[in-house]
Amino acid sequence: MHSALDTTLHGCTCSDREGFDVELRVSREVRGALAAGGAVVALESTITSSLGLPAPHNRHCYERVDNAIRAAGAVPALTGILDGVLVAGVEPGEEERLLNASVKLAERDLPVAVAQHLAAGVTTVSATVAVSHLAGIRVFATGGIGGVHRGAEASFDVSSDLGAMARHPVAVVSAGAKAFLDLSKTLEVLETLGVPVVGYQTDDFPAFWSRSSGLPLQHRAETPGEVAAMMRAARAIGWGGGLLIANPIPVASEIPSSEISEAIEKGLAAAAAVGARGPAATPAILAAIAHATAARSIPANLALAESNAGLAAAIAVAAAKEEATTR
Numbered sequence: 001m002h003s004a005l006d007t008t009l010h011g012c013t014c015s016d017r018e019g020f021d022v023e024l025r026v027s028r029e030v031r032g033a034l035a036a037g038g039a040v041v042a043l044e045s046t047i048t049s050s051l052g053l054p055a056p057h058n059r060h061c062y063e064r065v066d067n068a069i070r071a072a073g074a075v076p077a078l079t080g081i082l083d084g085v086l087v088a089g090v091e092p093g094e095e096e097r098l099l100n101a102s103v104k105l106a107e108r109d110l111p112v113a114v115a116q117h118l119a120a121g122v123t124t125v126s127a128t129v130a131v132s133h134l135a136g137i138r139v140f141a142t143g144g145i146g147g148v149h150r151g152a153e154a155s156f157d158v159s160s161d162l163g164a165m166a167r168h169p170v171a172v173v174s175a176g177a178k179a180f181l182d183l184s185k186t187l188e189v190l191e192t193l194g195v196p197v198v199g200y201q202t203d204d205f206p207a208f209w210s211r212s213s214g215l216p217l218q219h220r221a222e223t224p225g226e227v228a229a230m231m232r233a234a235r236a237i238g239w240g241g242g243l244l245i246a247n248p249i250p251v252a253s254e255i256p257s258s259e260i261s262e263a264i265e266k267g268l269a270a271a272a273a274v275g276a277r278g279p280a281a282t283p284a285i286l287a288a289i290a291h292a293t294a295a296r297s298i299p300a301n302l303a304l305a306e307s308n309a310g311l312a313a314a315i316a317v318a319a320a321k322e323e324a325t326t327r
Contacts, residue, residue, distance in 0.1 A: 027089030039074035039316035045122035065309035072313030084117030088135035126164035133168040141312035147177040147186030166193035173312040176206035211248040224314035253303035263292035
């Protein structure tokens with residue numbers, strides 16, 4: 001594993017060059033899988049917490065993504081912070097603390113949370129790719145990434161998820177970016193940062209609840225093995241960042257863009273009405289969209305998260321097999 005920290009998977013402490021100890025705890029199951037060259041998929045804890053989905057849907061989400069990863073032959077690694085310790089994978093029962101945590105952490109928040117020994121915090125996409133990199137996990141499944149917010153030319157509201165994907169060599173599997181963002185500008189920023197965006201069995205960038213945003217992609221993969229080969233090629237040419245694998249929501253769960261667009265406008269208006277901006281705006285927008293779609297968006301969220309987890313696991317399994325043959 002190559003990272004800014006000298007991390008030992010068989011221990012708990014990561015030491016930087018100045019001697020400051022930062023705990024990264026890798027669960028026994030995840031540690032065993034990594035040591036054996038097995039397939040591991042990281043999971044952000046925000047979408048499986050009540051900050052991402054209202055209870056009990058957040059618990060259902062956790063169960064579905066966990067089961068999907070295991071069914072495909074990989075090991076799930078839920079990330080977060082517990083008692084000031086970065087965790088990649090949880091021991092039995094610890095998932096409850098992350099399911100019920102009330103603090104959401106982006107990558108920029110991790111140093112503060114560790115130093116102040118935060119009791120429990122859930123990780124967003126940017127924080128999860130950072131923790132994944134530290135732990136040596138190369139595939140991560142989420143729902144949808146953050147991106148460039150509408151009106152960013154005035155607010156400069158751009159998610160740190162984009163920069164994190166450019167800094168950490170982790171393949172992120174998502175249903176595109178959240179549909180209430182400016183998806184065109186989000187793709188432009190990803191291009192500027194040099195992050196390859198690969199459509200999985202699609203030529204269009206997905207729009208979270210809808211299978212297509214109408215925005216074309218330059219790259220496409222048909223199988224998990226193709227994605228694994230792209231990951232290997234990225235390492236071979238020295239690309240230090242990750243890839244975004246854009247996986248459209250399953251057909252049966254899609255909410256057509258013509259229908260969701262009206263709900264999005266209502267969600268944006270609701271967030272503006274309460275003065276919610278930046279990270280605080282997302283929960284307000286999602287709640288308003290759920291109301292406007294008679295809660296159809298929640299089953300769609302669960303379906304796309306499960307689909308992404310299954311694909312991420314298949315990619316991780318393919319990558320592990322490929323690596324085993326080259327040893």
